[in-house]
Amino acid sequence: xxxxxxxxxxxxxxxxxxxxxxxxxxxxxxxxxxxxxxxxxxxxxxxxxxxxxxxxxxxxxxxxxxxxxxxxxxxxxxxxxxxxxxxxxxxxxxxxxxxxxxxxxxxxxxxxxxxxxxxxxxxxxxxxxxxxxxxxxxxxxxxxxxxxxxxxxxxxxxxxxxxxxxxxxxxxxxxxxxxxxxxxxxxxxxxxxxxxxxxxxxxxxxxxxxxxxxxxxxxxxxxxxxxxxxxxxxxxxxxxxxxxxxxxxxxxxxxxxxxxxxxxxxxxxxxxxxxxxxxxxxxxxxxxxxxxxxxxxxxxxxxxxxxxxxxxxxxxxxxxxxxxxxxxxxxxxxxxxxxxxxxxxxxxxxxxxxxxxxxxxxxxxxxxxxxxxxxxxxxxxxxxxxxxxxxxxxxxxxxxxxxxxxxxxxxxxxxxxxxxxxxxxxxxxxxx
Amino acid sequence: xxxxxxxxxxxxxxxxxxxxxxxxxxxxxxxxxxxxxxxxxxxxxxxxxxxxxxxxxxxxxxxxxxxxxxxxxxxxxxxxxxxxxxxxxxxxxxxxxxxxxxxxxxxxxxxxxxxxxxxxxxxxxxxxxxxxxxxxxxxxxxxxxxxxxxxxxxxxxxxxxxxxxxxxxxxxxxxxxxxxxxxxxxxxxxxxxxxxxxxxxxxxxxxxxxxxxxxxxxxxxxxxxxxxxxxxxxxxxxxxxxxxxxxxxxxxxxxxxxxxxxxxxxxxxxxxxxxxxxxxxxxxxxxxxxxxxxxxxxxxxxxxxxxxxxxxx
Numbered sequence: 011x012x013x014x015x016x017x018x019x020x021x022x023x024x025x026x027x028x029x030x031x032x033x034x035x036x037x038x039x040x041x042x043x044x045x046x047x048x049x050x051x052x053x054x055x056x057x058x059x060x061x062x063x064x065x066x067x068x069x070x071x072x073x074x075x076x077x078x079x080x081x082x083x084x085x086x087x088x089x090x091x092x093x094x095x096x097x098x099x100x101x102x103x104x105x106x107x108x109x110x111x112x113x114x115x116x117x118x119x120x121x122x123x124x125x126x127x128x129x130x131x132x133x134x135x136x137x138x139x140x141x142x143x144x145x146x147x148x149x150x151x152x153x154x155x156x157x158x159x160x161x162x163x164x165x166x167x168x169x170x171x172x173x174x175x176x177x178x179x180x181x182x183x184x185x186x187x188x189x190x191x192x193x194x195x196x197x198x199x200x201x202x203x204x205x206x207x208x209x210x211x212x213x214x215x216x217x218x219x220x221x222x223x224x225x226x227x228x229x230x231x232x233x234x235x236x237x238x239x240x241x242x243x244x245x246x247x248x249x250x251x252x253x254x255x256x257x258x259x260x261x262x263x264x265x266x267x268x269x270x271x272x273x274x275x276x277x278x279x280x281x282x283x284x285x286x287x288x289x290x291x292x293x294x295x296x297x298x299x300x301x302x303x304x305x306x307x308x309x310x311x312x313x314x315x316x317x318x319x320x321x322x323x324x325x326x327x328x329x330x331x332x333x334x335x336x337x338x339x340x341x342x343x344x345x346x347x348x349x350x351x352x353x354x355x356x357x358x359x360x361x362x363x364x365x366x367x368x369x370x371x372x373x374x375x376x377x378x379x380x381x382x383x384x385x386x387x388x389x390x391x392x393x394x395x396x397x398x399x400x401x402x403x404x405x406x407x408x409x410x411x412x413x414x415x416x417x418x419x420x421x422x423x424x425x426x427x428x429x430x431x432x433x434x435x436x437x438x439x440x441x442x
Numbered sequence: 443x444x445x446x447x448x449x450x451x452x453x454x455x456x457x458x459x460x461x462x463x464x465x466x467x468x469x470x471x472x473x474x475x476x477x478x479x480x481x482x483x484x485x486x487x488x489x490x491x492x493x494x495x496x497x498x499x500x501x502x503x504x505x506x507x508x509x510x511x512x513x514x515x516x517x518x519x520x521x522x523x524x525x526x527x528x529x530x531x532x533x534x535x536x537x538x539x540x541x542x543x544x545x546x547x548x549x550x551x552x553x554x555x556x557x558x559x560x561x562x563x564x565x566x567x568x569x570x571x572x573x574x575x576x577x578x579x580x581x582x583x584x585x586x587x588x589x590x591x592x593x594x595x596x597x598x599x600x601x602x603x604x605x606x607x608x609x610x611x612x613x614x615x616x617x618x619x620x621x622x623x624x625x626x627x628x629x630x631x632x633x634x635x636x637x638x639x640x641x642x643x644x645x646x647x648x649x650x651x652x653x654x655x656x657x658x659x660x661x662x663x664x665x666x667x668x669x670x671x672x673x674x675x676x677x678x679x680x681x682x683x684x685x686x687x688x689x690x691x692x693x694x695x696x697x698x699x700x701x702x703x704x705x706x707x708x709x710x711x712x713x714x715x716x717x718x719x720x721x722x723x724x725x726x727x728x729x730x731x732x733x734x735x736x737x738x739x740x741x742x743x744x745x746x747x748x749x750x751x752x753x754x755x
Binding site for chain 2: 038089090092093094096097100101111114115118121122123124204205206207208260262263264265266269270274280394398399400401402403404405406409410413414417419432435
């Protein structure tokens with residue numbers, strides 16, 4: 011065969027192969043006479059990268075009921091979530107279904123025209139608890155996310171370690187300190203707590219444990235109205251109480267980050283962990299199993315009513331330009347049903363849905379968390395609502411102040427003053 | 443005399459020059475120049491979201507330099523960035539140079555060492571940050587454990603938790619990773635020195651240090667300049683290592699916050715998490731670009747002067 015013929019033949023084969031590759035899908039897919047219906051694809055994003063498998067199991071239920079829709083769960087790490095989600099939706103390539111933070115961080119998205127209003131699309135949202143709607147709604151009544159789940163803050167403990175030292179669960183702060191002291195004397199790592207990152211210090215320790223000392227929701231409301239300041243004695247006391255625990259933190263806690271904290275407790279290397287209800291799944295995955303125990307934030311005196319931080323955590327929103335997206339709307343419709351809420355709470359114990367309905371909470375630790383709310387005054391994180399809407403935000407100020415306090419760079423009084431001074435610069439009620 | 447760009451008997455070469463340069467200029471202009479100009483433009487606007495629409499003139503710049511907390515974060519980032527640059531520059535230049543001197547001596551395994559020295563540079567910054575985090579972890583990190591084993595327990599320290607040590611540690615991590623780059627440049631420089639010069643030195647009986655000071659160093663002045671400028675640009679636009687080791691907050695308490703992390707936080711995070719809006723973020727990035735431009739010009743000036751001085755000597 012001459013060279014020219016060989017080249018020509020090779021060319022023909024190449025063209026034929028290209029045509030086959032290009033059309034093969036359609037030619038052979040119809041070989042059996044049946045064609046799968048085209049699937050509509052929607053993406054759901056959240057800040058919880060640890061939930062991929064659990065969320066996939068939940069979404070599988072939806073996809074079985076709606077075979078023409080494919081849901082892709084694509085979370086982004088918590089620290090980067092806001093930035094990436096905003097940029098992606100802004101550029102028109104974002105997820106259709108998005109987790110939305112409560113109050114100001116979520117409101118920013120709506121004000122930036124990145125979320126669709128849901129009142130008309132999901133009229134059933136009107137029946138959700140008003141306090142929850144308030145966290146994802148405007149003053150005019152627009153709801154921009156399904157008010158979906160709340161989380162609580164408290165203290166996890168390792169039942170095995172408590173049993174070993176014959177300790178019982180503390181109810182008051184003094185008992186809490188006494189248990190901590192005993193554990194320390196027995197050579198245990200008392201708390202798997204690190205102080206390198208500010209948000210667990212503020213969200214979980216100050217807001218969670220401190221609420222019993224600053225006066226919970228009543229004090230927070232006064233703070234919002236400008237009737238109290240963070241430099242007032244009750245709030246400073248909460249800083250002092252938070253600092254009291256430092257002597258029980260691991261050595262060199264200032265270099266321990268959040269993931270290391272979780273690993274330390276989840277692998278049974280510490281007796282207690284001051285954390286959020288969202289961490290049940292992580293500790294189970296790390297193998298703590300039946301040794302995982304939990305108790306609510308200790309009150310000051312026996313008989314005091316628990317001031318319980320039951321924080322409005324995650325709403326589910328529809329990103330801009332999707333009000334006519336039937337698949338996304340279908341998923342949102344489902345996400346506002348008790349069926350979805352029950353599935354979510356089963357897969358992710360420690361998240362508590364606001365969706366009206368009757369639920370079975372079969373997880374023992376999650377049940378304890380919800381039981382604690384029965385005889386408690388509920389509140390949310392101290393400076394989350396309104397006080398973190400502008401620069402410098404209350405959240406940011408609290409985190410910095412607490413890191414500095416735990417690093418012994420400033421006192422509790424100075425920490426409170428630092429936050430208050432920052433807020434004085436822009437919060438209207440503090441400028442009078 | 444009539445100067446012409448035409449070759450006799452042919453048409454003007456300008457169309458040909460245009461044919462080759464215009465596409466390059468268009469691509470450069472569209473994908474590099476225009477975004478920079480747009481970014482500068484955004485720095486004059488304020489407002490929520492990705493499209494700030496309220497024109498505020500120079501207010502963002504005024505806020506950045508004079509109003510708390512913007513100015514506090516800005517000056518803190520500048521201070522940290524200068525320290526970061528100083529540490530990285532000293533380590534990469536000094537160690538890189540001496541390693542290069544050693545690796546250009548004849549000896550067994552030198553070639554392999556040259557290759558190995560470049561390996562860390564091929565790693566992702568995120569991986570390097572993660573590795574250093576693991577090594578320095580106070581609970582299960584190997585570094586403190588090694589100190590304990592060799593009896594230096596008094597030096598055990600929360601390296602990434604103390605604002606005084608966190609920044610130097612992050613700088614060391616970056617230096618470790620990019621040391622191979624400096625070595626590569628310096629070995630190439632030393633290799634290009636005429637063997638006759640070094641031979642003549644040997645005949646004249648120069649010591650090891652005399653050889654370095656009088657023969658090698660003068661030849662490497664331009665390379666020191668290039669390496670320093672690369673470190674300067676890299677450090678003033680660095681983000682990844684802070685992100686990987688101490689989060690975008692520059693923990694602890696902004697102790698490792700540099701321009702890259704400040705810009706990211708300012709531009710892309712919500713106010714509740716330390717964001718300032720895209721307008722302020724663009725302001726930070728404009729100042730960053732200006733600093734890099736001025737810094738590079740300064741270093742070029744310094745090294746050109748030094749080069750002249752060395753070559754005159």
